[in-house]
Amino acid sequence: MPKGRPNTMNNHGVLLHELGLDEPLVTPLRERFLRPLMGLLYPDCGGARLDSHRAFVVKYAPGQDRELGCHYDNAELTLNVALGKAFTGGALYFGGFFQAPPALTQPLEVEHMVGRGVLHRGGQLHGARALNTGERWNLVIWLRASAVRNRLCPMCCRKPDLVDDEGFGDGFTREDAPTVDVCALT
DSSP states (O other): OOOOOOOSOOSSSGGGGGGGGGIIIIHHHHIIIIHHHHHHHOGGTGGGGEEEEEEEEEEEEETTTOOOOEEESSSSSSEEEEEEEEEEEEEOEEEETTTTTSSSSSSSEEEOTOOOEEEEEETTEEEEOOOEEEEEEEEEEEEEEEEHHSSSSSSSSSOEEEEEEOOSTTBBBOSSSEEEEETOOO
C-alpha cells in the first residue's frame, strides 16, 4: 500500500484516507458533529462551511519523533485528540497567530491527556514539548472551508491559483469543478 507522511513535520503516523477511513469515519464526524459545533464556536473561520479535511494519526516515542516545533496548520481549524498510550511530558503550547508577530512571547501550555482533545484555529502558532517517557498517539483533523481558503491561501497568504483536478486538493474547490491548489503544502 502507498504510505504518505501525515504532514511535513511528523515522520511517524498514518493518513486515515490511506486506511479507507475518510468516508466511513471522518467525513460523517465532520458533517454531523464538527461542522455544526464549529459554526457556533468559530463562525469567522468558516466553521459552518467546513467542506473538507485532512485526518491523520501521529506517533511520538523515544527514538522517533519526541516533540514538534512551533508551526501553524494548513487548516482553518484543527482538532487534536490524544488517543493513548501512557506518557509523560509532551505538553502542547500555543501562542498568537502567524500573521500577527510577535506571536510566541508568552506561550500558553496545555497538558495533553489521553481521551481529551484540543480545538484551535489552524493559523495559531503551536507545538509540542518533548515527550519524557512512554508513547503518545494523536488523532489530528485539519478542518477546511473552501469558501475561506479560495479567497486566501492559509499557507502563503495569497489568493490561490486553482487548477482542475479530482477531489479536495488541500481543501480548495470551485463550485463548477473540483480543484487543487498549486501551492499545496501538506
